[in-house]
Amino acid sequence: GIQVEQSPPDLILQEGANSTLRCNFSDSVNNLQWFHQNPWGQLINLFYIPSGTKQNGRLSATTVATERYSLLYISSSQTTDSGVYFCAVNQGAQKLVFGQGTRLTINP
Amino acid sequence: NAGVTQTPKFQVLKTGQSMTLQCAQDMNHEYMSWYRQDPGMGLRLIHYSVGAGITDQGEVPNGYNVSRSTTEDFPLRLLSAAPSQTSVYFCASSLLQGGETEAFFGQGTRLTVV
Numbered sequence: 619g620i621q622v623e624q625s626p627p628d629l630i631l632q633e634g635a636n637s638t639l640r641c642n643f644s645d646s647v648n649n650l651q652w653f654h655q656n657p658w659g660q661l662i663n664l665f666y667i668p669s670g671t672k673q674n675g676r677l678s679a680t681t682v683a684t685e686r687y688s689l690l691y692i693s694s695s696q697t698t699d700s701g702v703y704f705c706a707v708n709q710g711a712q713k714l715v716f717g718q719g720t721r722l723t724i725n726p
Numbered sequence: 727n728a729g730v731t732q733t734p735k736f737q738v739l740k741t742g743q744s745m746t747l748q749c750a751q752d753m754n755h756e757y758m759s760w761y762r763q764d765p766g767m768g769l770r771l772i773h774y775s776v777g778a779g780i781t782d783q784g785e786v787p788n789g790y791n792v793s794r795s796t797t798e799d800f801p802l803r804l805l806s807a808a809p810s811q812t813s814v815y816f817c818a819s820s821l822l823q824g825g826e827t828e829a830f831f832g833q834g835t836r837l838t839v840v
Contacts, residue, residue: 622768649827659814659834666828704768706829712757712776712820713784714829716768 620645624705624717631695632725639690639720641705648709650681652690655702655719664690664703695724728752732817732832739807739839747802747835749817755830756822758800762786762813763834769816775800776822807839 621644631637641650652664665672665679667688672679676696681688692699702721706714733748751758756777761769761784771784775794789811791803800819804811814836820829 649829651829653831659836661816661831661834663828663830666826706769712759712822712827712829713771713774714759714761714769714818716761716770718766718768 620647620707620709620715622705622707622715622717624703624720626720627718628721628723630723630725633695633697635695635724637692637695637722639692639703639705639722641688641690641707641717643686643688643705643707645686645709646683647686647707649712649714650688650705650707651714652679652688653704653706654699655704657701661704692722695722697724697726700724730817730819730830730832732815732835734835735833736836737838739804739837741807741809741839743807744803744805745807747804747815747817747837749800749802749832750798751800751817751819751830752798753819753830754797755819756797757827758794758817758819759784759829760790760792760800760802761816761818762811763816764813772802772815804837807837809839811837812839813837 669683702719759774760772773792
């Protein structure tokens with residue numbers, strides 16, 4: 619089956635810093651989503667981005683489907699950005715395959 | 727519009743007990759699914775359904791049963807709980823095809839089996 623790898627596994631930054639999270643996948647996909655799991659365990663939808671670039675406030679994401687990777691950019695980090703960021707993909711039939719996540723810690 | 731609603735939020739079971747985790751969605755999505763999340767890991771698919779009356783197994787189906795009698799509801803049953811089923815369970819729904827098929831998740835059920 620398809621493999622999803624996220625990097626880095628852990629990232630510790632000071633408030634105000636910028637960060638880039640990467641998601642590599644091993645085969646072509648129909649769907650790619652980025653989620654933020656907050657410290658209370660909730661999964662929050664960030665982007666539905668099978669290809670192209672999207673922006674939402676301080677966050678943006680780019681998926682280059684032909685090269686099988688996606689990037690999540692967080693600018694001017696805030697402590698509320700802390701948590702685990704997951705990338706998930708599927709190849710059809712909506713069965714999402716998740717990466718292991720990037721744990722982001724933003725220190726004040 | 728509540729989205730995806732899971733109940734209960736927390737549950738403690740004794741080994742061998744049975745229980746049902748409830749999941750309901752009000753977005754008229756055909757596709758519903760159950761995932762489990764173990765510490766430090768991503769989510770893994772347990773079972774999924776592409777519509778009422780149709781279910782299939784995911785990556786880790788052993789020990790779990792599902793049924794889909796309506797579009798809105800997709801309960802997950804543990805017939806005889808085991809400590810290995812201690813996990814956080816998430817239900818998700820999405821459109822099956824056509825346009826954006828973004829998945830939406832419930833708030834999760836934290837299950838402990840002692």
